[in-house]
Amino acid sequence: MRVDFALLLHATAEHIELTAIAVGIAVVIGVPLGAYLNRERFLAGPVLALVGVIQTVPSLALLGLLIPLLGIGEKPALLALFLYALLPIVRNTHDGLGSIDPSALEAARGMGMRPSQVLLRIALPLALPVVMGGIRTSTVINVGVATLAALIGAGGLGQFIFRGIAMVDMPTVLMGAIPSALLALVLDGLLAWAERRMIPAGLRAEN
Amino acid sequence: MAAAVVMQAVSKRFGQSWAVRELDIRIEAGQTVALIGPSGCGKTTTLRMMNRLTEPTSGRVEVLGQDIARTDPNVLRRRIGYVIQEVGLFPHYDVRRNIAVVPELLGWDRRRIHERVDELMELVNLPPAEFAHRFPRQLSGGQRQRVGIARALAADPELVLLDEPFGALDPITRESLQDQFLSLSRRLKKTFVLVTHDIFEAVRLADCVVLLREGLITQIATPAELVRKPADKFAEAMLGRHRYQLSLMTVTLRDAIASRGTHPKAASAPGDPAAIELSADLSIWDALDRMERERAERIRVREGEQTFLLSRGELLEAAR
Numbered sequence: 078m079r080v081d082f083a084l085l086l087h088a089t090a091e092h093i094e095l096t097a098i099a100v101g102i103a104v105v106i107g108v109p110l111g112a113y114l115n116r117e118r119f120l121a122g123p124v125l126a127l128v129g130v131i132q133t134v135p136s137l138a139l140l141g142l143l144i145p146l147l148g149i150g151e152k153p154a155l156l157a158l159f160l161y162a163l164l165p166i167v168r169n170t171h172d173g174l175g176s177i178d179p180s181a182l183e184a185a186r187g188m189g190m191r192p193s194q195v196l197l198r199i200a201l202p203l204a205l206p207v208v209m210g211g212i213r214t215s216t217v218i219n220v221g222v223a224t225l226a227a228l229i230g231a232g233g234l235g236q237f238i239f240r241g242i243a244m245v246d247m248p249t250v251l252m253g254a255i256p257s258a259l260l261a262l263v264l265d266g267l268l269a270w271a272e273r274r275m276i277p278a279g280l281r282a283e284n
Numbered sequence: 285m286a287a288a289v290v291m292q293a294v295s296k297r298f299g300q301s302w303a304v305r306e307l308d309i310r311i312e313a314g315q316t317v318a319l320i321g322p323s324g325c326g327k328t329t330t331l332r333m334m335n336r337l338t339e340p341t342s343g344r345v346e347v348l349g350q351d352i353a354r355t356d357p358n359v360l361r362r363r364i365g366y367v368i369q370e371v372g373l374f375p376h377y378d379v380r381r382n383i384a385v386v387p388e389l390l391g392w393d394r395r396r397i398h399e400r401v402d403e404l405m406e407l408v409n410l411p412p413a414e415f416a417h418r419f420p421r422q423l424s425g426g427q428r429q430r431v432g433i434a435r436a437l438a439a440d441p442e443l444v445l446l447d448e449p450f451g452a453l454d455p456i457t458r459e460s461l462q463d464q465f466l467s468l469s470r471r472l473k474k475t476f477v478l479v480t481h482d483i484f485e486a487v488r489l490a491d492c493v494v495l496l497r498e499g500l501i502t503q504i505a506t507p508a509e510l511v512r513k514p515a516d517k518f519a520e521a522m523l524g525r526h527r528y529q530l531s532l533m534t535v536t537l538r539d540a541i542a543s544r545g546t547h548p549k550a551a552s553a554p555g556d557p558a559a560i561e562l563s564a565d566l567s568i569w570d571a572l573d574r575m576e577r578e579r580a581e582r583i584r585v586r587e588g589e590q591t592f593l594l595s596r597g598e599l600l601e602a603a604r
Contacts, residue, residue: 178370180368180370180371181372181375183368184366184368184371185372187335187361187368188361188362188385188386189359189360190358190389194389199374203376278376279377279378279421
């Protein structure tokens with residue numbers, strides 16, 4: 078079997094692009110949403126349930142449902158990926174902020190920090206390990222779901238998988254499947270590394 | 285004397301129940317005042333209404349001459365030190381940054397903040413060279429609370445609020461921190477308002493004790509007055525079985541001389557090896573402690589022109 082490296086590289090780049098954009102938007106929207114839900118307790122239940130329901134829609138079905146709305150191509154694929162990435166990020170931000178030692182928040186308020194300062198200087202840094210956990214989960218999920226994007230013409234490593242299935246050609250299937258599995262591992266590892274660098278020294282376990 | 289805090293007819297209702305009702309308190313500048321009472325008496329609520337962490341349902345609170353309902357609560361809080369039982373240090377900040385929080389909020393320049401933090405760390409006996417870059421999890425409970433106190437003093441506030449600051453510490457650490465607090469509060473010309481449920485703490489640390497019960501003030505008095513003349517059954521119950529001990533702690537040698545009218549003994553026994561000389565400001569409790577440690581039978585106290593000689597028995601009698 079001959080491997081077309083240029084094609085493989087191109088598909089991998091598309092795959093990374095889809096995942097990165099979708100997770101990026103999910104972070105930009107999900108972290109503030111999680112923080113907001115942590116303040117407006119009464120909204121947290123319904124909104125988290127709604128975001129959770131989206132997660133239960135089979136990915137194939139979701140892509141299909143979006144075709145009449147957005148057609149085919151990158152747009153519906155990105156929307157679907159974004160929706161899948163949302164739950165882990167929103168929920169982890171909400172839970173992470175909720176699990177902070179309340180005395181630190183009480184002290185921050187008592188010393189005259191404004192609510193935005195309490196959130197940005199104290200609450201979010203303390204919740205960061207949990208928030209990053211959500212982002213990593215979203216990324217791994219998205220690398221997997223993004224293989225399906227090929228079905229609606231958004232490209233990515235899924236192209237090899239579906240072509241291989243259609244041609245009953247296992248090597249071609251693997252040409253999509255193996256890089257996509259590796260990609261999930263590599264991105265997760267990269268984020269783990271970033272997490273270690275971002276998490277403040279005072280929170281690390283070693284003494 | 286100027287008042288640091290004035291509360292007028294202050295009430296606070298949570299849902300259907302009143303946490304405090306029609307409270308009138310005046311706290312003089314430079315004093316240490318203890319708010320004391322059993323759980324649910326409203327002492328913490330009262331404290332939190334002084335920096336607007338809790339808003340009164342009605343009434344007026346004046347802090348450092350300002351009606352605080354009309355101030356920006358964040359600006360107000362930066363002018364008031366605040367210490368809580370759980371300390372609430374920021375675990376992701378090292379000691380230096382924890383102490384620097386309020387000066388940073390106030391926009392001090394970096395060098396001034398650095399110098400101020402060094403000064404405060406020395407003040408609470410945490411040498412900067414050793415502790416400045418430690419994180420809260422690398423400190424003992426007592427060290428954390430000392431950082432908490434340094435942090436509250438950082439921007440040199442005139443008023444410091446402390447909510448059961450020593451409540452979570454083991455007895456030995458607590459006593460040592462109380463001693464340090466006492467010498468600190470005497471040296472610094474600041475107003476301290478302290479919430480506690482420990483009558484010994486209140487008596488040791490405060491110039492004035494406010495006794496609260498079910499949201500009402502039952503007595504405002506100096507520790508000595510409270511011990512000598514509890515206003516009602518409730519105040520007596522707060523003193524409990526420890527009244528005599530508390531009396532030993534609050535009656536000074538000066539009081540003892542005044543009340544007993546002990547006949548002066550001019551320095552007739554300067555060579556009396558059994559007598560040690562003590563300051564008239566000491567409490568009988570401390571005097572007895574010194575006598576025990578130095579194996580003295582009598583003490584000499586100079587008061588004005590006269591010198592008095594007091595025996596252990598006379599001291600014990602004076603506290604009755």
